[in-house]
Amino acid sequence: MSSIVPLGTYRVIDSDDGSAEVEAHMEFIELAIQQANLARPIDTAFSVGSLLVHGRQIIATGFSRELPGNTHAAQCAIQKSKSATLSHFVQGSVLYSTMEPCSSRLSKNTACSAHIISAGIREVIIGVKEPLTFSECKGVAQLREAGINVVHLKVLEEECLKPNVHLLL
Ligand SMILES: [Zn+2]
Secondary structure (H helix, E strand, C coil), rough: CCCCCCCEEEECCCCCCCCCHHHHHHHHHHHHHHHCCCCCCCCCCCCCEEEECCCCEEEEECCCCCCCCCCCHHHHHHHHHHCCHHHHHHHCCCEEECCCCCCCCCCCCHHHHHHHHHCCCCEEEECCCCCCHHHHHHHHHHHHCCCCCCEEEEHHHHHHHHHHHHHHC
């Protein structure tokens, strides 16, 4: 990425202060957790849920392995958003993900961070950083380098990890 792009901000929210902003983030992360729970658990990848949101409207949802081809949650939401009614809102939208988007993949698949950057998403809200089970994830760093603001909503971390307890070290 060009260094001309200003670094995206990174903010941690670790308590529910009752503000409208935190309430909205919690509501959408809870919906993303419901998506994560739809993923079939496997031993080689996390179960993650994602939502693409414009204002208060959900453009598309996604969960791990939802679409064929060993897909990831953010990848599915972005792919599905292309044929969604609100597809014209994807650019500038907010992505909610129960877990930090991946930064590299062993397979030929494109990493979620690259999908997010090329879709023109402006802000990413994550429920938990990716645990070190498989690799060291640099998703947050890559998004910020592309000028995307990242919020780490720690309030629902336990619920975001729950579909993945069999994978935690
Ligand atoms: Zn991914």
